[in-house]
Amino acid sequence: MIVDFNFEGKYVVLVGGGAEAYNKVLNFIDAGSRVLVVSRNFSSGILKLHEAKKILIEKTEIKNGEDFIRNLNPKPDLLTVATSNHELNGVLARAAKSEGFMVYVADNPAISDFILPAVARIGDVRVAVSTNGKSPAMAKTLRQRIEKLITQEDLLHIKLQEFMRAVLKQRIVNQKVRKKILYNILEDEKVNGLLKEGKFAEAQKAAIKIMESLEEEKK
Secondary structure: OOOOOOOOOOEEEEEOOOHHHHHHHHHHHHOOOEEEEEEOOOOHHHHHHHHOOOOEEEEOOOOOHHHHHHOOOOOOOEEEEOOOOHHHHHHHHHHHHHHOOEEEEOOOHHHOOOOOOEEEEEOOEEEEEOOOOOOHHHHHHHHHHHHHHOOHHHHHHHHHHHHHHHHHHHHOOOHHHHHHHHHHHHHOHHHHHHHHOOOHHHHHHHHHHHHHHHHHHHO
16 A cells, blocks of 8 residues: 655654665655755765755764664654664664654665655656565666656646646636546647647647637537
8 A cells, every 4th residue: 555645844854875865855855844864974966955955964973873863852753764774774763663753764664664665756747666665676667667658748748737727727617527628638639749849838729729619519
């Protein structure tokens, strides 16, 4: 079961500064979380996010996991652990659970409160891929395949649908009629051809004509 938690505004402490940590940080930034990354070293990606003021970082080496968790102030809503030290990851997770906040451990789904899927990001599209923690490497591979499948035309379709939904809500009360018009636009050969050529403004005009013609049919 894949559950989409609402982490907007939540405070997340992430321990680890490498590639795995960076990927998880992107998820939380995308979700609107407040993020503190703690590590003795940071990847260039994490440093760039800090420079852009998207996250906070704390450069430190954790020698006692229980003391580190006990001294966290303020307490996080979620502790995410992504270090290369398997033993430390376990200590941090157990200490965090005893303090009562949620835990995610990148290398140990069994002691995590949930699994973070691999997320494909293409424009406004987000596709989550999970193998139930059985193969993070395969989840990454599948994510990369999905990213190649989604085209610029698909992204323009999303933009056009967003535009037309706003127009339709102002003009048509009946939700079923709005839905029918949106699907007609989505499947229209002329609209598809224009978007394939990157002619968004012309596709907008064609979509409005479709809407107007269907409005006339309802009169």
